[in-house]
Amino acid sequence: MESSDHAERTERPRSDSVSSVHSHDHFIERLFIESENNLSRDVLPLRPLIEPIPDLTPESAAESVEGQKEEKKPTENISSTSTSTWFVLEGLAIVLSLLLLIAIIVTLSQFDGHPQPAWKYVSLNSVISWLSTISKACVLFVISEALGQLKWVWFTQKTQSLPDLGTFDRASRGLHFAVLGSLAVILALAFDPFTQNLVHYYSKLVTDVSQIATVSSSVLYNVIGLTIHSGAVWYVDPVFKANVYSSLLNNDKTKPWSIPQYTCSTGNCTWDPIATLELTSSCANITDHLKFVCYNDKEFIAGYGGPNCSVNLPGSPTSASFVFNKSDGYPVTVAAVKSTQAIVYKNPYHFATQMIAPDGLLLEGPFLPGKTKWQALECALIPTVRSVRTTVTNGTYHEESLATWTNITFQYEPSGPGYYLYPPWGPDMGMEHNQSFVLSSLSFVAMGWFFNSIFGGRAKLSSRFGVTFTSSADSYAGADIIEAIAYANITGCTANTAEKLQCVVENVAAAASKTFRDSVAPGYEPGNGTIVGQAKSSMTYVAVHWQWIALPAVVWLLGLATLIGTIWKTRRGSVPQWKNDLIPLLFLYKNEQDEGVPGERTDSLKVRLYKSDDRMVLGE
Template sequence: MSRMSVSSENAEGFVQELLPLDDRASNDDTERNEDTESEEEQSRPPSIQHDRPKPSTAQKIGAYFVWELVTIVLSAGILIALVIILAARHNKPQPDWRYVSINSLISWMTTISRACILFSVSEALGQLKWVWFMQSERPIHGLRTFDEASRGPFGALGLIWALRGRHFAVLSSLAMILALGFDPFAQNLVLYHQGSIYNLTERAYTGDTSRYNAYGGPFEMDAFLVEPTLKSNVYNSLFSSDGDMPWSIPKYSCPSSNCTWDPVTSLEARMLCANITEFLVQSCHNVSETDSARLVNCTASLAQSEMQAWALLNYTKSSFHADKIRGLVAQAVEPSVALVYKNATRNAFQFIAPWEFKDFSGISVTRQVSIWEATECSFEPIVRRFQPSVRDNIYSDRTLAIWSDRALVQMNNTDDDKSTIGSISSSSSSQGGNDTEFEWQFRPPWATTPANKTFHYGLAAEKAVAKFLRILFSGYYWRNQTHEGYQPTAPDAALYASSDVLQTLDRGDLAGCRDPVSYQLSVPVKVNCSMQNVARAISKTFRDSDPLNPGNHDYPSSDYSDDSESGAGAGRVEVNVTFISVRWQWIALPVLVWVLGAVALAGAIWKTRRRGAPRWKNDPLPLLFLYQDESEDGRRGEGGERRRWVPNADLLKVKLGHT
């Protein structure tokens, strides 16, 4: 009977016996053979006796699962490092690394982590194989099942099936199978999307000013025309039908398509308007009447300002038309005559405008019919605090605060601080001296850059703008079936295009002035809208004024060279970049694989120590001793018949034990 005895560094001090169960009856013969071999070994000279070698450092390290523990810790460290890196880049721009991309880094780190964990799992499976054989007698083909499980997911599935899921090795097999999704899950960790960041190397600018005193040439004693730029912007706001309304957008510089600013404070203008239709006195009466037609005269008037509008309406049985209309009346009135804005600085502007005349057949002519609308507006300079922004190359701003309180101040140009308060007055005219020596001053409490910042609006410029608006919006426009005309009421109407302005209000297509309900260009809607457009155009002029060249004025140029008083508001430039978002749910599978691998390794170490099993793991040398050449004589008993060592591996059962 052949016998196998393992006594070398491969067995690490263990002497094992692998005995076929059908040969247990010949134990006596085996023992005699062992005694004979032992005597032969002892009879050998010392020079040829084999001393047991001392275990090497590598063997000692392997015996204590050092490499497996190192790789499991290394795998965890890589996963933790990956989480830290991704957390640092979450919702941040994609890094512009020179030699590696974020995807490549994830791939490298997960590949190394997976390799480390699979090494530990494979070694744990190999060790659990020997523990499994030490627990009880097992079919020897189980060696092959365990060996295949340590090589890949298909073998791991076979081991789970063979063990029916009732062994610690199942955890290692699950880790081996789930490791297939390690890389795909890791690649799904990162999602790319477009976003914007601030470009710190560039700046955005928008116009803002704290001083305006620009005006044109004189046309009479101590009176000036409005400056050409302001006049041009106002005309564009009234005559242009461009929906983009460029005359309302202040100058700005945005190197990209998106820019933002901190709150900006600037001198601007606004137009306040109120509906005063309730003050209109309206009436209609028959002028003539026949069996087939009637002529009705309808009037509307404001008693205090003596404004009147009228329409001569011709009714027939089958049609209706207006023979003649004094349809739009505009007039600048003194604050004392104003109905709403009695505290206006210069003038209030009153308008009587007609709605569309409709067929009044069947309505008694004695009944008052509201076919007119009256509006009163007041222009005033203000200081506005707002937050501008540019989005997709479209400028917009949001109003934060408005300050309108002001005081009339006489300046002393010889003083070093440029302007000294000589007298403060709430009146609308200077107290001695010419207009160029006075200015309106605004001191909003929230103007903190610099502290107690003062905003200046020259009196000469203010009067020029007031006269400009007074001429534009004074007069009336009439039309009939064949003719139309304009009758000015201001003494200096020839200075500006007042006729064209009122004609535009009556029949023009003004930008942004359609009725939001009916989407029609009704005259009352256009009146209100056009006045707001005028205020926007004047505000643009104020903000665009060059502080180093403010126009014709008596201030020395040094008055405008202080950037703290006027200039351009600096903003931030946004650029589009690719952002990274981390989808943390995809880290679950790599973490699960690591946990299964760590638990499997810990279990393998625990079971090995508990059973006192040899630490062979996936070492193939112990398996070599199960092989016996077919030509070897296997004599048993007196017959001396020859047989193979393992006639049928499926019928062979072994148990691993200590010698």
């Protein structure tokens, strides 16, 4: 029964077939004729499943309309169109996709590590997004057309399952692909996210010439206060005194008394190395030099209940004393000493100070020789030239010490006698070659008198009156400072021994250095002792993470490989270039109730696209 039906189908007059398609465009008719002529003639004829696609020309279509049933041969003057012609659009699309990828790379390379472009109507991300979207669209167009063409190649190679026709047709439009084309389309889903991840932004501080950055620096300090004895001795400058007092009596943790005048309008500034005149401190533990002596003075013992004992440094006036096994005496003492009295710092151009105290700065007693531990410290304030690198970060001042120079010579110069320092440095350390730094002799002497007054105090312990503080000089400053050392919370000082003196002189040195530098920089304007730096403003910069270009490049390469493979297979098999055209599918379709294939058989049916009698046939 099936054979007879088939016979009837094959014996149906050709006029029926012609009349069923004569309404199609003459151009499409020529297309099928040309495509059929390209197929090899050595394919063995198979049993047609669906009626062959007829060769249609304008002449045969006209005769069909007039009712003529005589078969017309194909027009012989229609030339075959080459494969390259049919893949021109695909070739242009793959080239355009490559050019757009190159444009993305070139654009990003121009801005990598540079400020974010301030374009008026578009952003960098938007440009990259547009370029990547068009590039992806081009490569997906190529892949879609190639997959559409590959379904015809698939059915010309050998008999295949009929549902594969639908699978290939869906593959050219969706995500269910095979091998290179399918992988390319799947990877293309991440095309846009990957290109967006190429561009990252970060904040970077850059020099802003419209902003101000200055800091004070001094090569000369010659400031003094009022005279004391008819021009023979002078007080220190009141600013110097105020800064030093603040360093010892003000427990502000930001240490404003140590920061030279500066201005940084952006809150972030840098300076090249700066060489400036300062005071620095140095300390040495001299506990090993302590000598203990007790005096068996009967009168003293009768009055205080025990012998008087002293803790001394040889050759120095600095000493502490206590009553044996009692809570009386002068257990804590601080004294400025001459270079000839110093144990470690014997340079006459240094300001030396000594301190003796029991461990824990004990001001309670009782004191016992051999049981109570004592310490002694000697420190010096030294005129110094220091090279520093200064920065201001988020409004906070920082200094990095690069080098120091402390070799001093006393000289008589036309500008006046002074203490000269000649560091062997150059511009890399912030100074000119052979530049001198000078501390005037008047300022030096005034500072010596001041240090003698503040570092000249004792803490007195009495079983009757408790603790009192006295000064060894006429000034009350010595008593204030020894009280601060013994009891106050001096900024940065945590030691509870004589080593607290080290922290004290460090603060004094920082305060004096600020005074030196600010003395020639009364204002914030550049010049007159101020050093100009670079004010930094925050700008947004572009950082390209190039690893994210890998996926777009792979998608493009897969698209290119798919296109080249499709062209090669089409040429090799002389397959019509129908691609995703629906017209051939309409010609090959027959209604199931008429003479088509029953629906239940389509899943198992094996078919092949071949050429028979100059016609394209989809048969078993």
